[in-house]
Amino acid sequence: MAIIAISNLSKVYASGLVALKDVTLTIERGEIFALLGPNGAGKSTLINIVCGIVTPSAGTVTADGHDILGDYRAARRRIGLVPQELTTDAFETVWNTVSFTRGLFGLRKDPAHIERVLRDLSLWEKRDSRIMALSGGMKRRVLIAKALSHEPQILFLDEPTAGVDVALRQDMWRLVRRLRDQGVTVILTTHYIEEAEEMADRIGVIRRGQIILVEGKAELMRKLGRKQLSLQLQAPLAEVPPALAEHGLELAGDGHELIYTYDTKGERTGITGLLTALSTAGIRFSDLRTSQSSLEDIFVDLVKERA
Template sequence: MTTALSIKNLSKTYKGGVTALKSVDLDIERGEILALLGPNGAGKTTMISIICGLVRPSTGTVTVEGNDIVSQYREARKLIGLVPQELHTETFETVWATVSYSRGLFGKKPNPALVEQILRDLSLYEKKDSQIIALSGGMKRRVMIAKALAHEPRILFLDEPTAGVDVELRKDMWRLVKRLRDTGVTIILTTHYIEEAEEIADRVGVIRKGELLLVEDKAELMRKLGQKQLTLDLQKPLESLPETLSHFDLKLTDDGQQIIYSYDTQANRTGIATLLSALGEADIIVKDLDTQQRSLEDIFVSLVVEEKQ
Protein backbone atom coordinates (compact mmCIF):
# COMPACT_ATOMS: atom_id res chain seq x y z
CA MET A 1 0.00 0.00 0.00
CA THR A 2 1.13 3.59 -0.73
CA THR A 3 0.97 6.16 2.05
CA ALA A 4 -1.24 9.07 1.01
CA LEU A 5 -0.89 11.12 4.19
CA SER A 6 1.88 10.95 6.79
CA ILE A 7 1.68 12.84 10.10
CA LYS A 8 4.69 12.87 12.44
CA ASN A 9 4.82 14.34 15.97
CA LEU A 10 2.11 16.89 15.14
CA SER A 11 1.27 19.32 17.96
CA LYS A 12 -0.58 22.61 18.19
CA THR A 13 -0.65 25.02 21.12
CA TYR A 14 -2.61 28.24 20.74
CA LYS A 15 -1.91 31.55 22.45
CA GLY A 16 -2.81 31.34 26.09
CA GLY A 17 -1.34 27.86 26.40
CA VAL A 18 -4.33 25.90 25.08
CA THR A 19 -3.00 22.65 23.57
CA ALA A 20 -5.26 21.32 20.83
CA LEU A 21 -3.00 18.51 19.56
CA LYS A 22 -0.34 16.48 21.37
CA SER A 23 2.34 14.64 19.36
CA VAL A 24 0.01 12.94 16.87
CA ASP A 25 1.53 10.24 14.63
CA LEU A 26 -0.61 8.79 11.86
CA ASP A 27 -0.14 7.23 8.41
CA ILE A 28 -3.14 6.91 6.10
CA GLU A 29 -2.98 4.64 3.07
CA ARG A 30 -4.12 5.59 -0.41
CA GLY A 31 -7.71 4.60 -1.08
CA GLU A 32 -8.79 3.98 2.52
CA ILE A 33 -11.56 5.56 4.56
CA LEU A 34 -10.53 6.62 8.05
CA ALA A 35 -13.23 7.71 10.50
CA LEU A 36 -11.91 10.04 13.19
CA LEU A 37 -14.10 10.00 16.27
CA GLY A 38 -13.93 12.28 19.28
CA PRO A 39 -16.03 14.61 21.42
CA ASN A 40 -16.29 18.35 20.78
CA GLY A 41 -12.94 20.05 21.39
CA ALA A 42 -10.96 16.83 20.95
CA GLY A 43 -8.73 18.31 18.22
CA LYS A 44 -10.28 16.81 15.07
CA THR A 45 -10.91 20.11 13.27
CA THR A 46 -7.53 21.52 14.34
CA MET A 47 -5.75 18.54 12.79
CA ILE A 48 -7.68 18.90 9.53
CA SER A 49 -7.04 22.66 9.47
CA ILE A 50 -3.29 22.11 9.83
CA ILE A 51 -3.19 19.54 7.02
CA CYS A 52 -5.18 21.84 4.74
CA GLY A 53 -2.87 24.79 5.43
CA LEU A 54 -5.38 26.85 7.39
CA VAL A 55 -3.49 26.61 10.70
CA ARG A 56 0.27 26.35 11.25
CA PRO A 57 1.50 23.52 13.49
CA SER A 58 3.57 24.19 16.60
CA THR A 59 5.69 21.09 16.02
CA GLY A 60 5.82 18.15 13.63
CA THR A 61 5.51 17.51 9.91
CA VAL A 62 2.77 16.50 7.50
CA THR A 63 3.30 15.21 3.97
CA VAL A 64 0.59 14.69 1.36
CA GLU A 65 1.72 12.04 -1.12
CA GLY A 66 5.29 13.09 -0.35
CA ASN A 67 4.66 16.86 -0.45
CA ASP A 68 5.37 18.79 2.75
CA ILE A 69 2.39 20.99 3.68
CA VAL A 70 4.69 23.92 4.62
CA SER A 71 7.60 23.89 2.17
CA GLN A 72 5.54 22.46 -0.72
CA TYR A 73 2.22 24.04 0.14
CA ARG A 74 0.87 24.53 -3.39
CA GLU A 75 1.61 20.96 -4.47
CA ALA A 76 0.12 19.53 -1.27
CA ARG A 77 -3.01 21.68 -1.29
CA LYS A 78 -3.88 20.78 -4.88
CA LEU A 79 -4.21 17.16 -3.77
CA ILE A 80 -6.67 17.96 -0.97
CA GLY A 81 -10.40 18.52 -0.99
CA LEU A 82 -12.05 19.89 2.17
CA VAL A 83 -15.69 19.89 3.19
CA PRO A 84 -15.71 22.05 6.34
CA GLN A 85 -18.11 21.63 9.21
CA GLU A 86 -19.61 25.09 8.72
CA LEU A 87 -21.50 25.99 5.56
CA HIS A 88 -19.66 28.63 3.50
CA THR A 89 -21.18 29.24 0.09
CA GLU A 90 -21.66 32.16 -2.29
CA THR A 91 -25.28 32.91 -1.37
CA PHE A 92 -26.46 34.45 -4.64
CA GLU A 93 -24.39 32.32 -7.03
CA THR A 94 -25.89 29.37 -8.85
CA VAL A 95 -24.88 25.82 -8.00
CA TRP A 96 -23.15 25.37 -11.39
CA ALA A 97 -21.21 28.63 -11.13
CA THR A 98 -19.89 28.07 -7.63
CA VAL A 99 -18.75 24.50 -8.32
CA SER A 100 -17.07 25.53 -11.59
CA TYR A 101 -15.38 28.48 -9.86
CA SER A 102 -13.96 26.19 -7.17
CA ARG A 103 -12.30 24.11 -9.89
CA GLY A 104 -10.71 27.23 -11.38
CA LEU A 105 -9.25 28.28 -8.01
CA PHE A 106 -6.86 25.34 -8.25
CA GLY A 107 -5.73 26.22 -11.76
CA LYS A 108 -7.74 23.46 -13.40
CA LYS A 109 -9.07 23.94 -16.91
CA PRO A 110 -12.88 24.08 -17.31
CA ASN A 111 -14.46 20.64 -17.51
CA PRO A 112 -18.24 20.91 -17.83
CA ALA A 113 -18.62 17.13 -18.22
CA LEU A 114 -16.89 16.51 -14.88
CA VAL A 115 -18.92 19.21 -13.10
CA GLU A 116 -22.11 17.69 -14.51
CA GLN A 117 -21.11 14.21 -13.32
CA ILE A 118 -20.35 15.49 -9.80
CA LEU A 119 -23.69 17.27 -9.61
CA ARG A 120 -25.53 14.17 -10.85
CA ASP A 121 -23.72 11.95 -8.31
CA LEU A 122 -24.87 14.29 -5.56
CA SER A 123 -28.44 14.61 -6.93
CA LEU A 124 -27.80 18.31 -7.54
CA TYR A 125 -28.03 18.50 -11.31
CA GLU A 126 -31.69 19.56 -11.34
CA LYS A 127 -30.68 22.43 -9.04
CA LYS A 128 -27.70 23.53 -11.16
CA ASP A 129 -29.29 26.88 -12.10
CA SER A 130 -30.68 27.56 -8.60
CA GLN A 131 -29.14 30.18 -6.34
CA ILE A 132 -27.50 28.76 -3.21
CA ILE A 133 -29.75 30.88 -1.00
CA ALA A 134 -32.80 29.00 -2.30
CA LEU A 135 -31.52 25.56 -1.30
CA SER A 136 -32.29 23.54 1.82
CA GLY A 137 -29.61 22.90 4.42
CA GLY A 138 -29.06 19.37 3.12
CA MET A 139 -28.67 20.57 -0.46
CA LYS A 140 -26.20 23.26 0.64
CA ARG A 141 -24.17 20.52 2.31
CA ARG A 142 -24.12 18.64 -1.00
CA VAL A 143 -22.91 21.78 -2.77
CA MET A 144 -20.02 21.96 -0.29
CA ILE A 145 -19.04 18.40 -1.20
CA ALA A 146 -19.34 19.19 -4.94
CA LYS A 147 -17.04 22.21 -4.48
CA ALA A 148 -14.47 20.04 -2.70
CA LEU A 149 -14.54 17.46 -5.51
CA ALA A 150 -14.40 19.93 -8.41
CA HIS A 151 -10.58 19.99 -8.70
CA GLU A 152 -10.31 16.16 -8.53
CA PRO A 153 -8.49 15.84 -5.17
CA ARG A 154 -6.70 12.64 -4.17
CA ILE A 155 -7.43 13.15 -0.47
CA LEU A 156 -10.85 14.29 0.74
CA PHE A 157 -11.56 15.61 4.23
CA LEU A 158 -15.17 15.47 5.37
CA ASP A 159 -15.62 17.37 8.64
CA GLU A 160 -19.06 16.35 9.96
CA PRO A 161 -20.40 16.10 6.38
CA THR A 162 -23.84 14.77 7.28
CA ALA A 163 -24.56 17.06 10.23
CA GLY A 164 -28.11 18.31 9.95
CA VAL A 165 -29.11 16.21 6.95
CA ASP A 166 -31.85 13.59 6.90
CA VAL A 167 -31.28 9.84 6.83
CA GLU A 168 -31.87 9.51 3.08
CA LEU A 169 -29.30 12.19 2.23
CA ARG A 170 -26.85 10.64 4.66
CA LYS A 171 -27.08 7.25 2.97
CA ASP A 172 -26.67 8.87 -0.47
CA MET A 173 -23.44 10.43 0.77
CA TRP A 174 -22.24 7.11 2.17
CA ARG A 175 -22.70 5.57 -1.28
CA LEU A 176 -20.81 8.45 -2.91
CA VAL A 177 -17.94 8.12 -0.41
CA LYS A 178 -17.62 4.41 -1.18
CA ARG A 179 -17.56 5.11 -4.93
CA LEU A 180 -14.82 7.71 -4.44
CA ARG A 181 -12.79 5.23 -2.40
CA ASP A 182 -13.14 2.70 -5.22
CA THR A 183 -11.48 5.21 -7.60
CA GLY A 184 -8.49 5.53 -5.25
CA VAL A 185 -9.49 8.67 -3.34
CA THR A 186 -8.39 8.67 0.30
CA ILE A 187 -11.09 9.87 2.67
CA ILE A 188 -10.75 11.16 6.22
CA LEU A 189 -14.10 11.56 7.90
CA THR A 190 -14.93 13.17 11.23
CA THR A 191 -18.37 12.36 12.54
CA HIS A 192 -20.60 12.25 15.58
CA TYR A 193 -22.73 9.56 13.97
CA ILE A 194 -21.13 6.35 15.15
CA GLU A 195 -23.18 4.30 12.68
CA GLU A 196 -21.54 6.34 9.92
CA ALA A 197 -18.10 5.08 10.96
CA GLU A 198 -19.47 1.58 11.38
CA GLU A 199 -21.01 1.64 7.90
CA ILE A 200 -18.25 3.07 5.70
CA ALA A 201 -14.88 3.24 7.49
CA ASP A 202 -11.97 0.87 6.92
CA ARG A 203 -10.18 2.09 10.04
CA VAL A 204 -11.31 4.04 13.09
CA GLY A 205 -9.29 6.57 15.05
CA VAL A 206 -10.33 7.90 18.45
CA ILE A 207 -9.03 11.27 19.64
CA ARG A 208 -9.53 12.89 23.06
CA LYS A 209 -8.05 16.12 24.42
CA GLY A 210 -5.64 16.35 21.50
CA GLU A 211 -4.28 12.82 21.91
CA LEU A 212 -4.83 10.06 19.38
CA LEU A 213 -5.86 7.20 21.66
CA LEU A 214 -5.85 4.54 18.97
CA VAL A 215 -6.18 3.82 15.26
CA GLU A 216 -7.43 0.34 14.43
CA ASP A 217 -9.01 -1.64 11.65
CA LYS A 218 -12.71 -1.32 12.37
CA ALA A 219 -13.44 -5.04 12.52
CA GLU A 220 -10.32 -5.71 14.61
CA LEU A 221 -11.22 -2.92 17.03
CA MET A 222 -14.66 -4.38 17.62
CA ARG A 223 -13.18 -7.86 17.98
CA LYS A 224 -10.54 -6.78 20.51
CA LEU A 225 -12.53 -4.30 22.58
CA GLY A 226 -16.03 -5.57 22.01
CA GLN A 227 -18.01 -7.78 24.29
CA LYS A 228 -20.94 -10.08 23.72
CA GLN A 229 -24.02 -10.75 25.75
CA LEU A 230 -25.82 -14.06 25.80
CA THR A 231 -29.46 -13.72 26.82
CA LEU A 232 -31.10 -16.93 28.06
CA ASP A 233 -34.90 -17.11 28.18
CA LEU A 234 -35.95 -19.44 30.98
CA GLN A 235 -38.73 -22.02 31.02
CA LYS A 236 -39.64 -20.98 34.55
CA PRO A 237 -38.78 -17.70 36.33
CA LEU A 238 -36.17 -17.71 39.10
CA GLU A 239 -36.23 -15.77 42.35
CA SER A 240 -32.43 -15.70 42.47
CA LEU A 241 -29.37 -17.30 40.90
CA PRO A 242 -28.06 -20.42 42.65
CA GLU A 243 -24.68 -20.21 44.38
CA THR A 244 -23.24 -22.80 41.97
CA LEU A 245 -23.36 -20.16 39.18
CA SER A 246 -21.60 -17.40 41.16
CA HIS A 247 -18.32 -17.75 39.24
CA PHE A 248 -20.04 -16.74 35.98
CA ASP A 249 -20.66 -13.07 35.09
CA LEU A 250 -24.45 -13.41 35.21
CA LYS A 251 -27.36 -11.07 35.79
CA LEU A 252 -30.93 -12.12 36.49
CA THR A 253 -33.60 -9.77 35.13
CA ASP A 254 -36.06 -8.25 37.60
CA ASP A 255 -38.88 -10.52 36.45
CA GLY A 256 -36.65 -13.59 36.78
CA GLN A 257 -37.44 -14.65 33.22
CA GLN A 258 -33.97 -14.12 31.72
CA ILE A 259 -30.32 -14.66 32.58
CA ILE A 260 -27.81 -12.36 30.87
CA TYR A 261 -24.23 -13.59 30.48
CA SER A 262 -21.53 -11.06 29.48
CA TYR A 263 -18.28 -12.33 28.03
CA ASP A 264 -15.26 -11.11 26.06
CA THR A 265 -15.33 -11.80 22.32
CA GLN A 266 -11.92 -13.43 22.57
CA ALA A 267 -13.02 -15.74 25.37
CA ASN A 268 -13.04 -19.46 24.73
CA ARG A 269 -16.40 -20.65 23.47
CA THR A 270 -16.23 -23.51 25.93
CA GLY A 271 -17.25 -20.95 28.58
CA ILE A 272 -20.77 -20.93 27.13
CA ALA A 273 -20.86 -24.71 27.00
CA THR A 274 -19.74 -24.85 30.64
CA LEU A 275 -22.47 -22.38 31.60
CA LEU A 276 -25.16 -24.37 29.83
CA SER A 277 -23.94 -27.53 31.53
CA ALA A 278 -24.02 -25.79 34.94
CA LEU A 279 -27.56 -24.58 34.27
CA GLY A 280 -28.63 -28.14 33.48
CA GLU A 281 -27.09 -29.41 36.72
CA ALA A 282 -29.04 -26.72 38.59
CA ASP A 283 -32.28 -27.89 36.90
CA ILE A 284 -32.67 -24.55 35.11
CA ILE A 285 -34.28 -25.13 31.72
CA VAL A 286 -33.42 -22.71 28.89
CA LYS A 287 -36.28 -22.03 26.48
CA ASP A 288 -34.39 -19.80 24.01
CA LEU A 289 -31.17 -17.85 23.69
CA ASP A 290 -29.80 -14.86 21.79
CA THR A 291 -26.40 -13.13 21.48
CA GLN A 292 -25.62 -9.45 20.92
CA GLN A 293 -22.31 -7.81 19.95
CA ARG A 294 -21.11 -4.70 21.77
CA SER A 295 -21.42 -1.81 19.30
CA LEU A 296 -18.78 0.62 18.10
CA GLU A 297 -20.68 3.33 19.96
CA ASP A 298 -20.27 1.44 23.24
CA ILE A 299 -16.53 1.11 22.59
CA PHE A 300 -16.20 4.80 21.69
CA VAL A 301 -18.00 5.94 24.82
CA SER A 302 -15.86 3.72 27.04
CA LEU A 303 -12.68 5.17 25.49
CA VAL A 304 -13.51 8.87 25.72
CA VAL A 305 -15.53 9.11 28.95
CA GLU A 306 -13.26 9.68 31.92
CA GLU A 307 -13.99 8.23 35.30
CA LYS A 308 -15.51 10.72 37.76
CA GLN A 309 -13.23 11.54 40.61
Protein backbone atom coordinates in the same frame (compact mmCIF):
# COMPACT_ATOMS: atom_id res chain seq x y z
CA MET B 1 1.38 3.06 1.41
CA ALA B 2 0.53 6.05 3.64
CA ILE B 3 -0.99 8.97 1.70
CA ILE B 4 -0.99 11.17 4.81
CA ALA B 5 1.85 11.03 7.33
CA ILE B 6 1.58 13.08 10.53
CA SER B 7 4.53 13.10 12.91
CA ASN B 8 4.75 14.68 16.39
CA LEU B 9 2.16 17.30 15.49
CA SER B 10 1.24 19.91 18.10
CA LYS B 11 -0.82 23.09 18.12
CA VAL B 12 -0.84 25.66 20.91
CA TYR B 13 -2.87 28.82 20.35
CA ALA B 14 -1.82 32.27 21.56
CA SER B 15 -4.35 31.99 24.39
CA GLY B 16 -2.40 29.02 25.72
CA LEU B 17 -4.97 26.46 24.61
CA VAL B 18 -3.29 23.17 23.70
CA ALA B 19 -5.42 21.89 20.83
CA LEU B 20 -3.10 19.06 19.70
CA LYS B 21 -0.32 17.35 21.60
CA ASP B 22 2.33 15.23 19.85
CA VAL B 23 -0.02 13.56 17.36
CA THR B 24 1.49 10.87 15.15
CA LEU B 25 -0.80 9.21 12.61
CA THR B 26 -0.64 7.61 9.17
CA ILE B 27 -3.59 7.24 6.83
CA GLU B 28 -3.38 4.62 4.14
CA ARG B 29 -4.05 5.24 0.48
CA GLY B 30 -7.58 4.35 -0.61
CA GLU B 31 -9.09 3.79 2.84
CA ILE B 32 -12.02 5.39 4.65
CA PHE B 33 -10.67 6.61 7.98
CA ALA B 34 -13.08 7.80 10.67
CA LEU B 35 -11.75 10.21 13.29
CA LEU B 36 -13.94 10.17 16.39
CA GLY B 37 -13.80 12.29 19.51
CA PRO B 38 -15.93 14.43 21.83
CA ASN B 39 -16.45 18.15 21.25
CA GLY B 40 -13.20 20.07 21.65
CA ALA B 41 -11.05 16.97 21.23
CA GLY B 42 -9.02 18.49 18.37
CA LYS B 43 -10.62 16.87 15.31
CA SER B 44 -11.21 20.07 13.34
CA THR B 45 -7.82 21.50 14.32
CA LEU B 46 -6.09 18.40 13.00
CA ILE B 47 -8.00 18.55 9.73
CA ASN B 48 -7.41 22.29 9.31
CA ILE B 49 -3.66 21.84 9.78
CA VAL B 50 -3.47 19.10 7.15
CA CYS B 51 -5.54 21.24 4.77
CA GLY B 52 -3.31 24.28 5.27
CA ILE B 53 -5.86 26.45 7.09
CA VAL B 54 -4.13 26.40 10.50
CA THR B 55 -0.35 26.59 11.04
CA PRO B 56 1.07 23.89 13.34
CA SER B 57 3.20 24.80 16.36
CA ALA B 58 5.45 21.75 15.90
CA GLY B 59 5.67 18.54 13.88
CA THR B 60 5.42 17.60 10.22
CA VAL B 61 2.65 16.60 7.85
CA THR B 62 2.94 15.25 4.32
CA ALA B 63 0.13 14.69 1.82
CA ASP B 64 1.00 12.18 -0.89
CA GLY B 65 4.66 12.83 -0.10
CA HIS B 66 4.41 16.64 -0.21
CA ASP B 67 5.15 18.66 2.92
CA ILE B 68 2.14 20.86 3.72
CA LEU B 69 4.41 23.82 4.53
CA GLY B 70 7.44 23.39 2.29
CA ASP B 71 5.49 22.22 -0.76
CA TYR B 72 2.07 23.59 0.07
CA ARG B 73 0.79 24.10 -3.49
CA ALA B 74 1.28 20.46 -4.45
CA ALA B 75 -0.08 19.27 -1.08
CA ARG B 76 -3.26 21.34 -1.27
CA ARG B 77 -3.82 20.36 -4.89
CA ARG B 78 -4.29 16.78 -3.70
CA ILE B 79 -6.75 17.63 -0.91
CA GLY B 80 -10.47 18.39 -0.95
CA LEU B 81 -12.22 19.67 2.17
CA VAL B 82 -15.91 19.67 3.06
CA PRO B 83 -16.13 21.96 6.12
CA GLN B 84 -18.80 21.93 8.81
CA GLU B 85 -20.08 25.41 8.02
CA LEU B 86 -22.22 26.20 5.00
CA THR B 87 -19.96 28.89 3.50
CA THR B 88 -20.77 29.58 -0.14
CA ASP B 89 -21.50 32.64 -2.30
CA ALA B 90 -25.25 33.04 -1.82
CA PHE B 91 -25.77 34.93 -5.10
CA GLU B 92 -23.78 32.60 -7.34
CA THR B 93 -25.20 29.66 -9.28
CA VAL B 94 -24.32 26.07 -8.45
CA TRP B 95 -22.51 25.56 -11.76
CA ASN B 96 -20.45 28.73 -11.49
CA THR B 97 -19.35 28.26 -7.87
CA VAL B 98 -18.21 24.68 -8.47
CA SER B 99 -16.43 25.61 -11.71
CA PHE B 100 -14.76 28.60 -10.05
CA THR B 101 -13.40 26.40 -7.26
CA ARG B 102 -11.73 24.16 -9.83
CA GLY B 103 -10.07 27.22 -11.34
CA LEU B 104 -8.61 28.20 -7.97
CA PHE B 105 -6.32 25.18 -8.22
CA GLY B 106 -4.99 26.30 -11.60
CA LEU B 107 -6.81 23.61 -13.55
CA ARG B 108 -8.32 24.02 -16.99
CA LYS B 109 -12.07 24.06 -17.39
CA ASP B 110 -13.58 20.60 -17.61
CA PRO B 111 -17.36 20.86 -18.04
CA ALA B 112 -17.68 17.09 -18.38
CA HIS B 113 -16.11 16.53 -14.94
CA ILE B 114 -18.25 19.22 -13.31
CA GLU B 115 -21.34 17.63 -14.84
CA ARG B 116 -20.39 14.19 -13.49
CA VAL B 117 -19.89 15.61 -10.01
CA LEU B 118 -23.21 17.46 -10.05
CA ARG B 119 -25.06 14.41 -11.33
CA ASP B 120 -23.47 12.17 -8.69
CA LEU B 121 -24.70 14.57 -6.01
CA SER B 122 -28.20 14.98 -7.53
CA LEU B 123 -27.45 18.64 -8.22
CA TRP B 124 -27.67 18.61 -12.01
CA GLU B 125 -31.24 19.90 -12.09
CA LYS B 126 -30.16 22.72 -9.74
CA ARG B 127 -27.08 23.75 -11.72
CA ASP B 128 -28.54 27.16 -12.69
CA SER B 129 -30.09 27.85 -9.26
CA ARG B 130 -28.57 30.44 -6.95
CA ILE B 131 -27.09 29.07 -3.73
CA MET B 132 -29.44 31.16 -1.58
CA ALA B 133 -32.44 29.40 -3.14
CA LEU B 134 -31.28 25.93 -2.08
CA SER B 135 -32.27 23.95 0.98
CA GLY B 136 -29.71 23.24 3.71
CA GLY B 137 -29.20 19.71 2.43
CA MET B 138 -28.62 20.93 -1.13
CA LYS B 139 -26.12 23.53 0.09
CA ARG B 140 -24.18 20.77 1.81
CA ARG B 141 -24.13 18.83 -1.47
CA VAL B 142 -22.70 21.94 -3.14
CA LEU B 143 -19.87 21.98 -0.58
CA ILE B 144 -19.03 18.39 -1.50
CA ALA B 145 -19.16 19.25 -5.22
CA LYS B 146 -16.73 22.15 -4.63
CA ALA B 147 -14.37 19.83 -2.76
CA LEU B 148 -14.43 17.35 -5.65
CA SER B 149 -14.14 19.92 -8.43
CA HIS B 150 -10.34 19.65 -8.72
CA GLU B 151 -10.28 15.81 -8.58
CA PRO B 152 -8.47 15.43 -5.24
CA GLN B 153 -6.85 12.20 -4.12
CA ILE B 154 -7.69 12.95 -0.47
CA LEU B 155 -11.12 14.08 0.72
CA PHE B 156 -11.80 15.41 4.22
CA LEU B 157 -15.42 15.33 5.38
CA ASP B 158 -15.82 17.35 8.59
CA GLU B 159 -19.25 16.47 10.02
CA PRO B 160 -20.69 16.11 6.49
CA THR B 161 -24.18 14.97 7.49
CA ALA B 162 -24.80 17.29 10.45
CA GLY B 163 -28.37 18.54 10.25
CA VAL B 164 -29.32 16.65 7.09
CA ASP B 165 -32.15 14.19 6.64
CA VAL B 166 -31.79 10.41 6.52
CA ALA B 167 -32.18 10.17 2.73
CA LEU B 168 -29.36 12.65 2.09
CA ARG B 169 -27.16 10.91 4.65
CA GLN B 170 -27.60 7.60 2.83
CA ASP B 171 -26.86 9.30 -0.52
CA MET B 172 -23.61 10.62 0.94
CA TRP B 173 -22.66 7.20 2.25
CA ARG B 174 -23.11 5.75 -1.23
CA LEU B 175 -21.04 8.57 -2.73
CA VAL B 176 -18.23 8.06 -0.21
CA ARG B 177 -18.05 4.34 -1.00
CA ARG B 178 -17.98 5.09 -4.72
CA LEU B 179 -15.14 7.57 -4.24
CA ARG B 180 -13.19 5.01 -2.23
CA ASP B 181 -13.70 2.48 -5.02
CA GLN B 182 -12.26 5.06 -7.42
CA GLY B 183 -9.11 5.35 -5.31
CA VAL B 184 -9.91 8.46 -3.27
CA THR B 185 -8.81 8.39 0.37
CA VAL B 186 -11.61 9.64 2.63
CA ILE B 187 -11.12 11.01 6.16
CA LEU B 188 -14.39 11.45 8.03
CA THR B 189 -15.19 13.15 11.32
CA THR B 190 -18.67 12.61 12.66
CA HIS B 191 -20.84 12.64 15.75
CA TYR B 192 -23.06 10.00 14.14
CA ILE B 193 -21.03 7.00 15.20
CA GLU B 194 -23.24 4.71 13.11
CA GLU B 195 -21.65 6.43 10.08
CA ALA B 196 -18.22 5.27 11.15
CA GLU B 197 -19.56 1.81 11.91
CA GLU B 198 -21.23 1.66 8.50
CA MET B 199 -18.42 3.00 6.32
CA ALA B 200 -14.97 3.16 7.91
CA ASP B 201 -12.11 0.77 7.27
CA ARG B 202 -10.18 2.10 10.28
CA ILE B 203 -11.13 4.10 13.36
CA GLY B 204 -9.09 6.72 15.21
CA VAL B 205 -10.16 8.18 18.55
CA ILE B 206 -8.86 11.55 19.71
CA ARG B 207 -9.31 13.03 23.17
CA ARG B 208 -7.91 16.28 24.55
CA GLY B 209 -5.65 16.69 21.54
CA GLN B 210 -4.11 13.23 21.71
CA ILE B 211 -4.75 10.12 19.66
CA ILE B 212 -5.70 7.41 22.13
CA LEU B 213 -6.45 4.61 19.67
CA VAL B 214 -6.11 3.71 15.98
CA GLU B 215 -7.48 0.34 14.93
CA GLY B 216 -9.09 -1.44 12.02
CA LYS B 217 -12.84 -1.39 12.55
CA ALA B 218 -13.27 -5.15 12.44
CA GLU B 219 -10.33 -5.69 14.79
CA LEU B 220 -11.58 -2.99 17.16
CA MET B 221 -15.00 -4.63 17.35
CA ARG B 222 -13.37 -8.01 17.93
CA LYS B 223 -10.99 -6.83 20.64
CA LEU B 224 -13.16 -4.39 22.55
CA GLY B 225 -16.67 -5.51 21.72
CA ARG B 226 -18.82 -7.45 24.15
CA LYS B 227 -21.60 -9.94 23.59
CA GLN B 228 -24.49 -10.88 25.81
CA LEU B 229 -26.60 -14.00 25.94
CA SER B 230 -29.93 -13.54 27.76
CA LEU B 231 -31.81 -16.66 28.88
CA GLN B 232 -35.51 -16.50 29.82
CA LEU B 233 -35.99 -19.05 32.58
CA GLN B 234 -38.97 -21.35 32.93
CA ALA B 235 -38.87 -20.94 36.73
CA PRO B 236 -37.42 -17.94 38.59
CA LEU B 237 -34.25 -18.13 40.66
CA ALA B 238 -33.59 -16.39 43.97
CA GLU B 239 -29.84 -16.32 43.24
CA VAL B 240 -27.27 -17.69 40.83
CA PRO B 241 -26.33 -21.23 41.95
CA PRO B 242 -22.72 -21.54 43.19
CA ALA B 243 -22.08 -24.23 40.58
CA LEU B 244 -22.46 -21.54 37.87
CA ALA B 245 -20.24 -18.92 39.53
CA GLU B 246 -17.35 -19.38 37.06
CA HIS B 247 -19.57 -18.13 34.21
CA GLY B 248 -20.06 -14.66 35.73
CA LEU B 249 -23.85 -14.72 35.30
CA GLU B 250 -26.18 -11.92 36.36
CA LEU B 251 -29.76 -12.39 37.50
CA ALA B 252 -32.39 -9.99 36.13
CA GLY B 253 -36.11 -9.68 35.55
CA ASP B 254 -37.10 -10.62 39.11
CA GLY B 255 -35.17 -13.86 38.78
CA HIS B 256 -36.68 -14.82 35.42
CA GLU B 257 -33.61 -13.94 33.33
CA LEU B 258 -29.96 -14.97 33.35
CA ILE B 259 -27.49 -12.74 31.52
CA TYR B 260 -24.14 -14.05 30.33
CA THR B 261 -21.64 -11.36 29.20
CA TYR B 262 -18.47 -12.31 27.36
CA ASP B 263 -15.97 -10.55 25.14
CA THR B 264 -15.50 -11.36 21.48
CA LYS B 265 -12.06 -12.87 22.15
CA GLY B 266 -13.77 -15.75 23.92
CA GLU B 267 -11.67 -15.53 27.09
CA ARG B 268 -14.50 -16.86 29.23
CA THR B 269 -15.97 -20.32 29.14
CA GLY B 270 -17.90 -20.71 25.92
CA ILE B 271 -21.66 -20.78 25.49
CA THR B 272 -21.61 -24.54 24.96
CA GLY B 273 -20.05 -25.06 28.38
CA LEU B 274 -22.60 -22.71 29.95
CA LEU B 275 -25.55 -24.58 28.46
CA THR B 276 -24.11 -27.87 29.67
CA ALA B 277 -23.69 -26.45 33.17
CA LEU B 278 -27.28 -25.15 33.17
CA SER B 279 -28.58 -28.57 32.19
CA THR B 280 -26.52 -30.25 34.92
CA ALA B 281 -27.90 -27.80 37.47
CA GLY B 282 -31.46 -28.57 36.34
CA ILE B 283 -32.14 -25.03 35.13
CA ARG B 284 -34.44 -24.86 32.11
CA PHE B 285 -35.03 -21.87 29.85
CA SER B 286 -37.84 -21.05 27.43
CA ASP B 287 -36.12 -18.52 25.18
CA LEU B 288 -32.76 -16.90 24.50
CA ARG B 289 -31.41 -13.92 22.63
CA THR B 290 -27.98 -12.49 21.89
CA SER B 291 -26.74 -8.92 21.46
CA GLN B 292 -23.39 -7.31 20.68
CA SER B 293 -21.97 -3.94 21.69
CA SER B 294 -21.89 -1.30 18.97
CA LEU B 295 -19.04 0.98 18.00
CA GLU B 296 -20.83 3.69 19.98
CA ASP B 297 -20.64 1.56 23.12
CA ILE B 298 -16.93 0.99 22.56
CA PHE B 299 -16.30 4.70 21.91
CA VAL B 300 -18.11 5.79 25.08
CA ASP B 301 -16.21 3.20 27.14
CA LEU B 302 -12.87 4.34 25.68
CA VAL B 303 -13.46 8.01 26.39
CA LYS B 304 -14.71 7.29 29.93
CA GLU B 305 -11.73 5.01 30.62
CA ARG B 306 -9.19 7.62 29.50
CA ALA B 307 -11.02 10.32 31.47
